[in-house]
Amino acid sequence: MNYETTMNYSGPADPEAGETVETEAAAASTRRRRIIVAALIAAVLIAIAAALLLSGGEEADLSADAETVPSVTVLAPGQGTIAGVINATGTIAARREMPVGVVGEGGRVVSVPVDQGEWVRQGQVLAVIDRAVQSQQAASAAATVSVNKADAELAQANLDRALKLVDRGFISKADVDRLTATRDAAVARVKVAEAQYRELLARNDRLNIVAPAAGLLLTRSVEPGQVVGAGSTALFSIAKGGEMEVQARLSETDLARVSVGTSATVTPVGTGKQFTGQVWQVAPTIDEQSRQGIARVALAYAPELRPGGFAEVRINSGTVVAPQLPESAILSDEDGSFVYVVDKDNKVRRRKVTTGLVAASGIAVTSGLEGNEKVVLRAGGFLNEGDTVRPVAERAEPAGSAR
Structure with missing residues (x-):
């Protein structure tokens, strides 16, 4: 008896083969998930990059705009009292220098009792000149005076005796006149001798070089033993009163x-x-x-x-109340002095000014400014009327210290 028996079996015939199929399916699913995640990440990165590029371009545009507008340092000078100074x-x-030299005939210098840098009084001896010869001349003149005085006394005595004899008739009138003339001549010779003697004494006194006034002795150009004479250069100089x-x-x-x-x-x-x-x-x-x-x-x-x-x-050259600016803020051309002022729209405007006193801290502006304007301190030579600038206020410091 033949039997056909049909047996249905859904699973693999080989168990190992079934396991392989399931593993491949799981791997494929994992790959799909990874691809999706990678795509999402790439999309996010692209979006971020686009945003950065857009923002970077805007910043670059802003930077470019900022760079085209120059920054300038400005200062509102205000009003102040300025003391003018001339350097x-x-x-x-x-102040009064007195040269002192030889007054008399000169001679050999015996001593110099003073030195430069010392204070001297009026009439003080600065240098002594040898007077040996002049002393003998003075002694001779004194003797001459004595001789002439003796002759004058003798002539007076003769005249006195003659006058007593005139009444008795022993002496004539003519003899009296002759004796009177003799007496007068003797008296005159005495006066001449005395004058000559005083002259010699005065000359001798002038041999000493003395200070004409009190003061500070500045220079000394003479030493003992030196021979000096009239007309020589000044031997001393004195600052009168110091x-x-x-x-x-x-x-x-x-x-x-x-x-x-x-x-x-x-x-x-x-x-x-x-x-x-x-x-x-x-x-x-x-x-x-x-x-x-x-x-x-x-x-x-x-x-x-x-x-x-x-x-x-x-x-000191006086004071003035006015705005004060450093030298770098004030420009000049053929039309005169001027400054650049920044208006409310940050535009550069030229302002003609008149300058006054110059002090260590700056220059006074006597006209053209009220003091509350924004004045360009530096780089004015690179600006033009109507330029747009970005004003930067100057830090508080003396105007004269502006660089």
Whole structure:
């Protein structure tokens, strides 16, 4: 008996083969998920990059716009009291220097009892000249005076005796006249001799070189043993009363701003010490070569003030109330001085100004500014009327310190 038996089996015949099919299916699903995630990540990155590119372009445009507008430093100067100062240099000298030389006939110098830098009084002997010969001449003249006096006394006695005999008739009138003339001549010779004697004494006194006035002895150019004579160069120089001065050299413009009595400060070169004085004389003439004049500043004596030395001088030239700007802010051309002012729209505007006193902290602007404007401090030479700028306020510091 034949039987056909049909058996249905859904699974693989080989169990290992079934497991392989399931593994491949799972791997395919995993790959699909990875591809989807990668695509999403790529899309996000692209979006971020696009955003960055767009924002970067905008910033670049803003930077480019900012770079085209220059920044300038501005300052509102306000109003202030400005003390004008004229700076100059000059030479220290004695206010009244007195050269002292040989007054008499001169001779060999015996002694010099003073030295430079010492104070001397009026009439003090500065140098003694040998007077041995002159002393003998004076002694001879004194003897001559004595002889003439004796002759005069004898002539007077003879005349007295003659007058007593006239009444008796022993002496004539003519003899009396002759004796009177003899007496008169003798008296005259006495006077001549005395005058000559006094002259010799005066000449001898002039052999000593003396100080004509009290003061500070500046120079001494004579030594014992030296032979000096009339007409020789000065042997000593004296600063009368020790008074000093500085001969400050000023331009024509500055000299016109200085007057007698103006105060000044003097600083000798090599010292940090300052001395206060006053202008006591303004030169009436201007040097044709240097175009300068001299203002003489009187100073009291001080050891640091050495004649011939160099000094810096600051002369006060008055005060003024006005805005003050550093030199860098003030420009000039053929039309005169001007400044650049930044208006409310940040536009550069030219403003004509008039300058005044110059001080260490800046220059006074006497007209053209009220003081509340935004004035360009630097780089004005690179600007033009109507330029747009970005003003930057100046930090608080002295105007004179602007770079």
